[in-house]
Amino acid sequence: MLRILGKIQRVGIVTEPLPAADEPALTEIGEQLKAKIGELFGGSLAIREVDAGSCNGCELEIQALNNPWYGIEHYGVHFVASPRHADMLLVTGPVSRHMEEALRRTLAATPEPRLVIAVGACGADGGEFGESYASRGAVANVIPVDAVIRGCPPTPLDLMRGILEAIRVR
Amino acid sequence: MTPNPLFAPFLDHLAQAGLHVESVAVHGLAPTQVLTLPAEEWGRLGQEAKGWGCRWAAGWGEDMGAEMDPQGGKTIRIHACFEKGGAYLLARTTIPRTHPILPSHTPSYPAADRPERHTQDLFGVAFTDHPDARRWTRHQAWKSSEYPLRRDFPAAGHPPAATSADYQYKFLAAQGGGVYEIPVGPVHAGIIEPGHFRFQAVGETVLHLEEHLGYTHKGIEKIAEGRDAQGLARLAGRVSGDSTVAHAWAACMAMERAAELTPPPRATWLRALMCERERVANHLGDIGAIANDVGFAFSFYQFGRLRESWQRASFDAFGHRFMMDRIVPGGVAVDLEPQFMAPLREEVTALRKQVNKLMAMVYDSPSLTNRLLGAGVLAPEQAAALGCMGYVGRASSLDFDVRRNAPYPPYDQLQVKGVLHHTGDVNARMRVRHEEIIASLDLIEALLAGLPGGPVGSEWQAPIAGSEGLGIVEGWRGEIISYARFGDDGRIARFFPRDPSWTTWPALEVLIHDNIVPDFPVCNKSVNGSYSGQDL
Numbered sequence: 133m134l135r136i137l138g139k140i141q142r143v144g145i146v147t148e149p150l151p152a153a154d155e156p157a158l159t160e161i162g163e164q165l166k167a168k169i170g171e172l173f174g175g176s177l178a179i180r181e182v183d184a185g186s187c188n189g190c191e192l193e194i195q196a197l198n199n200p201w202y203g204i205e206h207y208g209v210h211f212v213a214s215p216r217h218a219d220m221l222l223v224t225g226p227v228s229r230h231m232e233e234a235l236r237r238t239l240a241a242t243p244e245p246r247l248v249i250a251v252g253a254c255g256a257d258g259g260e261f262g263e264s265y266a267s268r269g270a271v272a273n274v275i276p277v278d279a280v281i282r283g284c285p286p287t288p289l290d291l292m293r294g295i296l297e298a299i300r301v302r
Numbered sequence: 303m304t305p306n307p308l309f310a311p312f313l314d315h316l317a318q319a320g321l322h323v324e325s326v327a328v329h330g331l332a333p334t335q336v337l338t339l340p341a342e343e344w345g346r347l348g349q350e351a352k353g354w355g356c357r358w359a360a361g362w363g364e365d366m367g368a369e370m371d372p373q374g375g376k377t378i379r380i381h382a383c384f385e386k387g388g389a390y391l392l393a394r395t396t397i398p399r400t401h402p403i404l405p406s407h408t409p410s411y412p413a414a415d416r417p418e419r420h421t422q423d424l425f426g427v428a429f430t431d432h433p434d435a436r437r438w439t440r441h442q443a444w445k446s447s448e449y450p451l452r453r454d455f456p457a458a459g460h461p462p463a464a465t466s467a468d469y470q471y472k473f474l475a476a477q478g479g480g481v482y483e484i485p486v487g488p489v490h491a492g493i494i495e496p497g498h499f500r501f502q503a504v505g506e507t508v509l510h511l512e513e514h515l516g517y518t519h520k521g522i523e524k525i526a527e528g529r530d531a532q533g534l535a536r537l538a539g540r541v542s543g544d545s546t547v548a549h550a551w552a553a554c555m556a557m558e559r560a561a562e563l564t565p566p567p568r569a570t571w572l573r574a575l576m577c578e579r580e581r582v583a584n585h586l587g588d589i590g591a592i593a594n595d596v597g598f599a600f601s602f603y604q605f606g607r608l609r610e611s612w613q614r615a616s617f618d619a620f621g622h623r624f625m626m627d628r629i630v631p632g633g634v635a636v637d638l639e640p641q642f643m644a645p646l647r648e649e650v651t652a653l654r655k656q657v658n659k660l661m662a663m664v665y666d667s668p669s670l671t672n673r674l675l676g677a678g679v680l681a682p683e684q685a686a687a688l689g690c691m692g693y694v695g696r697a698s699s700l701d702f703d704v705r706r707n708a709p710y711p712p713y714d715q716l717q718v719k720g721v722l723h724h725t726g727d728v729n730a731r732m733r734v735r736h737e738e739i740i741a742s743l744d745l746i747e748a749l750l751a752g753l754p755g756g757p758v759g760s761e762w763q764a765p766i767a768g769s770e771g772l773g774i775v776e777g778w779r780g781e782i783i784s785y786a787r788f789g790d791d792g793r794i795a796r797f798f799p800r801d802p803s804w805t806t807w808p809a810l811e812v813l814i815h816d817n818i819v820p821d822f823p824v825c826n827k828s829v830n831g832s833y834s835g836q837d838l
């Protein structure tokens with residue numbers, strides 16, 4: 133136990149300040165996000181992630197938002213297990229036909245007000261898989277989408293920007 | 303071409319047993335031994351191969367149209383790939399499309415179960431003595447009378463306007479006092495892929511688990527058809543996002559062998575460098591996640607931190623956090639610039655130290671190891687029966703690694719340290735990951751030290767129609783087998799990638815038996831099958 137505490141102390145906090153040079157407005161958006169989350173979602177934005185047919189690349193980067201580098205909970209954002217607790221769906225694609233109805237039902241289980249973000253090249257427009265006998269392609273072909281975060285896969289920073297943007301616009 | 307000498311005694315044995323096997327020379331498939339035999343002897347081949355001690359590695363079909371029959375009859379060709387002692391054997395038979403019936407390999411090899419049902423669903427082939435005639439990959443997106451991988455089925459298909467949820471899949475039902483059922487998925491609680499698990503439990507104990515996968519089936523094999531080589535490499539890199547390097551490598555190796563193209567040495571060394579980096583990244587993530595699934599958050603955050611900085615270094619050196627689309631037909635898309643050599647070397651030294659320190663704490667935490675030791679045991683004989691390899695096999699005494707047993711450049715010039723454990727539990731699968739990280743770090747040092755100069759790609763030359771190739775590499779989950787055959791104009795006629803997950807998903811059903819339901823997440827994570835890689 134002592135060794136664990138020692139390690140924690142030595143490593144310290146690695147969460148990095150959002151890179152100012154890369155996106156000067158990001159810290160500002162972060163503050164606005166906090167404010168907006170306070171206004172619209174009672175101080176905490178709950179996200180339910182739905183893999184609707186992805187190759188799992190997007191999931192890895194969404195998971196990375198929870199690692200200590202990004203620590204997205206600092207902004208009041210957390211991922212929840214049930215769509216009934218969610219304010220936002222983060223949906224990766226392409227939407228396989230075998231996941232189509234599950235995606236619809238997940239949306240139906242998400243209370244309003246809610247936001248739907250299509251994530252990744254495939255979620256945005258079908259990406260490398262497109263539409264076929266097995267794939268519906270873009271998330272928007274199946275459920276209404278409020279915002280899109282592109283990238284194959286989008287980096288954690290892309291995802292953070294996209295989530296902040298979607299809420300700011302709202 | 304002379305037959306692979308390792309299989310010569312087996313071929314003699316088959317002939318003596320009265321099977322009409324014929325050894326065939328196919329340049330792109332070498333050194334794999336290729337043989338053909340009549341369809342009615344297919345089942346007996348399975349029995350004989352089993353008796354000979356072969357592992358059933360992969361199986362797939364292909365609609366050959368009228369290509370195989372001088373009389374113009376349409377046929378379906380069925381492949382089964384076996385492995386023994388690092389040598390591969392590819393058996394083939396053809397059946398008429400009007401009467402697509404074939405004996406099954408499943409009675410001899412449980413590993414053939416789902417692959418044969420996949421072939422059944424997508425080609426309409428009936429495996430006569432298959433013990434389980436249920437569909438596998440098909441849900442409700444196409445009719446039972448439609449076969450998407452037949453040539454007359456358009457890629458767009460004839461889907462309903464909206465596909466309903468799957469229904470009427472006949473799960474095994476258990477009856478009796480105190481038995482209850484837990485349906486889980488397809489949408490799971492975490493940020494993970496979709497699939498369905500049906501548990502039968504008594505109290506907290508799992509009596510039986512049945513998987514129902516196929517939710518992420520997105521027609522990869524069908525949409526591969528008609529692509530050029532570059533397009534296929536991109537698609538292969540998205541068979542399973544966490545294995546983008548390994549799948550792209552296997553697919554490119556298959557295409558290059560078909561085209562009789564040898565990538566320059568620097569390209570293969572860079573491929574291996576990226577592949578080892580991919581292995582390290584995934585193992586780091588998995589060790590953290592295994593610990594997290596039993597509530598040991600310390601490990602989750604520490605390994606998450608290491609994984610993140612590792613991925614950032616991949617981005618710096620190769621321009622992508624997963625090194626996606628960096629392996630292309632003929633070589634690699636980006637060279638490693640000299641200024642990254644020193645940081646990559648330093649990173650290896652630092653990571654080795656960090657991982658060993660952290661793992662010492664993990665092994666020294668009784669509250670953690672108490673949950674991992676003895677959980678989710680896969681006995682060596684169970685793992686062998688299911689054809690497991692990769693870290694799942696190596697945690698259960700199965701010492702197979704393509705890099706060592708069937709080495710391909712550059713591993714033929716490198717020492718790959720073997721990692722083997724015997725207890726087959728969650729703890730063993732975690733230990734294998736730890737030791738494989740260290741082995742990969744040694745390899746990365748050797749790859750950086752010996753990195754040859756020269757070009758990083760050969761110009762792609764599309765092969766003639768009918769050329770085929772097999773790419774076999776050791777991805778981070780284990781052996782990946784990729785088959786590619788070209789049609790006209792350098793376009794792909796058939797692509798089949800066999801992810802290792804085909805063998806480890808059935809293992810999860812076995813190893814969870816008699817464990818408690820709350821240990822399912824950690825058992826599942828210790829196996830970490832790819833849904834996308836098996837659903838295709």
